[in-house]
Amino acid sequence: MRVAGSLLLVEDDTFVRASLSRALKSxxxxxxxxxxxxxxxxxxxxxxxxxVVVDRGLPDGDGAELCAEFANRDGSAAFVxxxxxxxxxxxxxxxxxxxxxxxxxxxGGQELAAHVTALLKRRPSVRARIGPVTVxxxxxxLILPDGRVKxxxxxxxxxxMQLADHPGHVVARDALIDAIWGAAEPDSNGLDVLVFRxxxxxxxxxxxxxxxxxxxxxxxxxxxx
Numbered sequence: 422m423r424v425a426g427s428l429l430l431v432e433d434d435t436f437v438r439a440s441l442s443r444a445l446k447s448x449x450x451x452x453x454x455x456x457x458x459x460x461x462x463x464x465x466x467x468x469x470x471x472x473v474v475v476d477r478g479l480p481d482g483d484g485a486e487l488c489a490e491f492a493n494r495d496g497s498a499a500f501v502x503x504x505x506x507x508x509x510x511x512x513x514x515x516x517x518x519x520x521x522x523x524x525x526x527x528x529g530g531q532e533l534a535a536h537v538t539a540l541l542k543r544r545p546s547v548r549a550r551i552g553p554v555t556v557x558x559x560x561x562x563l564i565l566p567d568g569r570v571k572x573x574x575x576x577x578x579x580x581x582m583q584l585a586d587h588p589g590h591v592v593a594r595d596a597l598i599d600a601i602w603g604a605a606e607p608d609s610n611g612l613d614v615l616v617f618r619x620x621x622x623x624x625x626x627x628x629x630x631x632x633x634x635x636x637x638x639x640x641x642x643x644x645x646x
Contacts, residue, residue, distance in 0.1 A: 426471035426541055426560070430454045431461045431487065432503075433479050441474075444530020445537070458482045465491050469561035469575040470498050472537055476526075477504040477515070485518040492519035499540050503528060549585035551640060554626050556581045563622055571622040576601045576615055584630070584640045593637040 428445060432438040433456045442452045453470070455461040458481045465473070465487075473491070475484035488500040499522070502515040507525040515523040522540055524533065549556045553566040558578050563571040573581070579601045583592050598606045606612060616638065620627035631641050 426537075427451045427469075428453070428537065429461065429464060429470045429473045431456075431458075431473065431475040431479065431484060433457065433476065441530045441533060445534050447530075448534050448538070450534070450537070456480075458484070458487060461487055462490070465498075465575075467574065469573065469578060471541060471560055472499040472501060474501045474503050474533070474537065477502060477506050477511075485515050485520070488515070488520045489518040492521075499537075501537060501540065503533065549582055551581070551585055552626065552629055554623065554629065556585065558582055565624065565626065573622070574618075577619050577622075580615060580619060584638060588640050591633045591637050591639045597637060 426449075428450045430438060430441055430445070430452055432441065432454070435456075438454055438456065442454060445452050453464060453468075455464055456479075458479050461473075461475065473487070475487050477484045484502060484504070488502065491498065492500045500520045501522045501524060502520045503524045503526060504511075504515070505526040512523045522536060524536060548558070555564040556562075556573070556578065557564065561573045561575065561578055563573050563577075563581075565571065580597060583597055583600050594612060598612055601615070602611070608614070616630065616632075620630060623629060629640055631639050633639060
């Protein structure tokens with residue numbers, strides 16, 4: 422079955438979570454789930470998703486906090502609040518927290534899937550062409566010349582898009598670290614480890630990324646088209 426998109430479902434009710442997951446998977450979504458803000462945060466830091474569906478009444482806080490924290494980090498994920506908190510002020514709070522869509526519970530899985538599919542169709546795909554390779558920032562995908570698709574972590578997407586925005590020019594380490602981690606690199610060699618991972622995913626196209634010692638990284642001058 423063709424995958425319709427990757428989705429993180431944040432819902433603490435076991436029955437509701439299982440029911441919605443089944444419906445979303447049945448039409449082709451790759452679904453991960455979390456039952457708390459803490460689990461959702463750790464998942465979003467590690468991986469990128471096309472869409473995040475989150476309840477507001479979670480055991481460790483308000484799901485709207487997740488939207489406010491992650492929705493504007495790189496613009497890749499659509500955030501949908503699915504909640505029983507449905508008064509007009511509460512709905513407005515959700516949109517103020519950067520939710521793309523606010524849906525009211527209860528809602529069946531097929532209806533939710535229809536809303537999510539329509540939302541994703543409206544969101545533009547942000548793509549960068551790097552020689553024979555395509556980076557799809559919206560879907561967190563690296564598309565190789567032979568058509569194979571590699572999943573990219575959020576930090577890997579940001580790194581490649583930063584280089585793609587400055588073809589043939591060196592992007593300084595400090596600028597990359599600031600864009601990827603907000604000036605706080607997790608480890609002293611965190612950027613080098615990230616670049617190593619990206620090069621492994623590029624496989625035979627790893628030559629596209631050039632290391633400029635003591636300065637930063639750049640795309641080779643003949644890598645863009």
